[in-house]
Structures are given as C-alpha cells and as structure tokens.
Amino acid sequence: RALAASPALLDHDLTTFRAEAERAFPEGQHHRLVVSDPEGQQLLNLLRPMGHKLPMRAGLVSHRKAVETGAMVISDVFRGPVAQAWLVTLDFPIFRDGKPFRVMSIVLNTAIFRDLLASQHPPPGSMV
Secondary structure, three states, X not given: OOHHHOHHHHOOOHHHHHHHHHXXXXXXXXXXXXXXXXXXXXXXXXXXOOOOOOOEOOOHHHHHHHHHHOOOEEOOOEEOOOOOOEEEEEEEEEEEOOEEEEXXXXXXXXXXXXXXXXXXXXXXXXXO
C-alpha cells in the first residue's frame, strides 16, 4: 500500500519508483512487482530492465476487476509471459484525480506455496 501511494508512481516517474520498488522486492525472491496501465499494458516489470519492451499483462480478469471495483483482487493461477512460470497476483488499482491510472501487481510465483507446504513436512504418501 505504501508503494501504491508513492509520489513517483503518481507522477509517472518510473525510474524513481523502480528504485523504491527494488528496495521492497529484492531479487531472488518468489515475488516481484509489475505496474500496468488500466488496459493491462505493462509499464514496469522488476524482471526486466527499464526501457525493455514489455508485453500486455497476463491474468487480465483480476486486473480488470481491480480497476472496475477499486479494490484489491487476487487472481487465479496463470502462466506469466515474462517469468515463464505459474503465478498468482494481488492487483491494486491506483487512481489519480478519481480516474483509473495504474494497476500495481504483486506477483507471486506459485513455488512459494510448494515451499510453504513442504516446510510443514506432510506425512509420506499424503497428497497436498
């Protein structure tokens, strides 16, 4: 939520905002951050350097629902076009002057759930 209120993001200063986001989402984690326009075009993806051409956002159902409802939405599992992995997103709509401006998505690699379940040491032969 703090990143969603960043003056740099609201001023469309993605270079400054990226530095803020990289501090909050260090490399090597099962999560990262993507910022898209209301239509779903990625503007910033921490997996790619600034200026790199980015695709349209996958998982647009939750993206659109976040814009329509003005509330955070959790996506279904989908295959990410940049990460080439199975992902889930938490999509936060960002409004400027009362209009949809951006969608900030916290992207979770589903491997995080596998790791959490494995750390619980399920009994041999059990299905998780």
